[in-house]
Amino acid sequence: MMQVVIIGGGPAGISASIYAARKKMNFLLVTRDIGGQVMKAGNIENYLGYAMVDGVSLVERMIQQMERLGIQPILDQVVDIKKLESGFQVITLSGKTFTTKTVLLCTGSEHRRLNVPGEAEYVGRGVSYCYTCDAPFFKDSRVLVVGGGNSGFEAADQLLQYASKVYLTEISDSFRADEVLREKVLTNPKVTPLLRHRVLEIRGDTKGVRSVILEDLSSGNVRQLEVEGVFVEIGLEPNTELASRLGVLTNSRGEILVDCNNRTSELGIYAAGDCTNIFAKQIVTAAGDGAKALLSIYHDLTYGVSNWI
Numbered sequence: 001m002m003q004v005v006i007i008g009g010g011p012a013g014i015s016a017s018i019y020a021a022r023k024k025m026n027f028l029l030v031t032r033d034i035g036g037q038v039m040k041a042g043n044i045e046n047y048l049g050y051a052m053v054d055g056v057s058l059v060e061r062m063i064q065q066m067e068r069l070g071i072q073p074i075l076d077q078v079v080d081i082k083k084l085e086s087g088f089q090v091i092t093l094s095g096k097t098f099t100t101k102t103v104l105l106c107t108g109s110e111h112r113r114l115n116v117p118g119e120a121e122y123v124g125r126g127v128s129y130c131y132t133c134d135a136p137f138f139k140d141s142r143v144l145v146v147g148g149g150n151s152g153f154e155a156a157d158q159l160l161q162y163a164s165k166v167y168l169t170e171i172s173d174s175f176r177a178d179e180v181l182r183e184k185v186l187t188n189p190k191v192t193p194l195l196r197h198r199v200l201e202i203r204g205d206t207k208g209v210r211s212v213i214l215e216d217l218s219s220g221n222v223r224q225l226e227v228e229g230v231f232v233e234i235g236l237e238p239n240t241e242l243a244s245r246l247g248v249l250t251n252s253r254g255e256i257l258v259d260c261n262n263r264t265s266e267l268g269i270y271a272a273g274d275c276t277n278i279f280a281k282q283i284v285t286a287a288g289d290g291a292k293a294l295l296s297i298y299h300d301l302t303y304g305v306s307n308w309i
Contacts, residue, residue, distance in 0.1 A: 001099045002026050004297050005090045007078050007242070008106030010036025011283050012273030012290035014062045016104055019294040021069040028098055029073045030090065035059035036108045037236075037274070038283055040130045042158045047284050055132065058283070081242055088268065102297050105243055105256065105264075105271040106290055109236035109281070114146065118202030118209075119232075126209025127202060127230045131155035138229045140164045144212055146199055147233035153177035155231045156185045167225060169194040169214065202230055238275045251277050262293035267305070270297055 006016050009031030020027040033039075041055030050058070066073070076092040081103060090098045111129040113119060119127055128134040131145075131154070139162045145155050148170030156166050168175075168185070173196050175182055185191055194214070200222065201213040211226045238255045240248075249257045249265040255277040262270045272293035273286035 001087060001101060002028055003100070003301055004102045004104055004294070005030060005088075005098055005100040006104045006106060006294075007031070007090070008036070008108055008239075008273070008275075009034045009073055010106060010108045010273060011038060011062070011286040012108070012293070013104075013106035014066060015287040015290035016106060016272060016294040017071050017073070018065060018069060019291050020298075021066075021071050023294070023298050025298065028100075029071060030076055030078055030092065030098075031073055032075065032077045034063060034073060034075075040132050041283070042132045042154055044283065046282070078242060081246055083246070101301060102268045102270060104262075104290075104293055104297060105240075105248075105269065105275060106273045106286075106293075107239040107242065107275045108286075109238045109274040111232065112235045112237050114199055114202075114232055114234065116199055116201055118204065119230075122202055122204050122209050122230075125207075126204060126228060127232065129232050131158050131231050131233070134229075134231075135159050135162050138163050141228040142226060143167070143229035143231060144169060144199075144225065144227045145231045145233060147235070148172070148175035148177060148195075149233070149235070150177045150181060151235075152233040153181040153185050155233050156191060157181065159231065160185070160188055160190055163229070164190065166191050167194055167227065168192070169197045169199070171196065171198050171217070199230075236274060236281060240275055243269070243271065243275070253277075261296040261299075262289065263296065263300075263305075 003025045004027045006013050006029045017029040038055045044053050076094050079093050080091040082089040087101045088103050135158045142165040143163045144167045145152050156168050159166050196217040198215045204210045211224050215222050243256050256271040258271050258276045262272050270293050272289040274281050
């Protein structure tokens with residue numbers, strides 16, 4: 001029986017596995033892929049120790065550290081977790097099963113959708129959720145970025161290297177991105193900000209996206225904006241299906257509720273990173289959360305649990 005099975009290979013899961021290896025615990029890291037959302041990040045300027053690093057390079061450094069410690073992730077998808085009399089049984093898509101005393105959920109999150117007509121139809125043909133992957137395909141094109149937070153501004157910043165025009169729309173009356181990003185993007189003459197605007201529909205033809213229908217929430221006016229690309233950056237949906245099956249408490253946003261030691265409402269189940277109710281969804285906070293969760297598990301297995309949420 002394992003001491004802990006870590007589920008998810010983003011910054012939280014990788015960090016937890018590194019700490020588990022250093023504590024010489026009997027553990028497994030099971031994940032569909034390595035890196036999570038970081039692999040889709042562009043230039044990163046706020047990760048400790050790096051003035052500037054891109055997402056792929058940062059993940060490569062994480063993998064190198066794992067390899068130095070002999071950590072070999074199992075590349076598989078966990079589809080179910082069953083409670084046992086003492087511990088848990090973890091079941092993967094390929095049919096593998098593992099028994100463990102504790103489970104650490106580092107399942108991360110996925111990009112939230114607009115859920116408007118045309119969105120699903122034009123995914124990969126103009127609609128994108130990964131500006132790092134797709135920005136180069138929009139050279140000399142007009143694009144719309146939906147979302148006024150850091151991810152939306154980071155998308156706009158990268159797209160400015162390729163697109164001829166970038167429209168930046170936000171449903172509320174102010175942008176939420178960091179001041180440095182706002183100043184950098186909004187002072188570029190190729191950018192047109194559109195506050196209090198909502199996307200109603202994405203239209204196109206056999207070749208791809210050709211326009212979007214926007215509603216001005218201040219005036220109620222509806223207009224058609226000609227663009228060839230739509231980059232959706234409106235936040236993330238936590239991957240918490242496994243937690244829900246186990247009866248773990250979540251909040252109104254579907255995030256796993258954890259205490260200050262990353263314990264969930266269910267004995268033996270811990271969670272870390274973007275799938276939880278931590279306030280800041282950042283790479284550095286996810287990595288720190290994974291380390292903290294693993295140390296909490298180590299403490300509880302060694303000395304016993306004093307209290308749970």
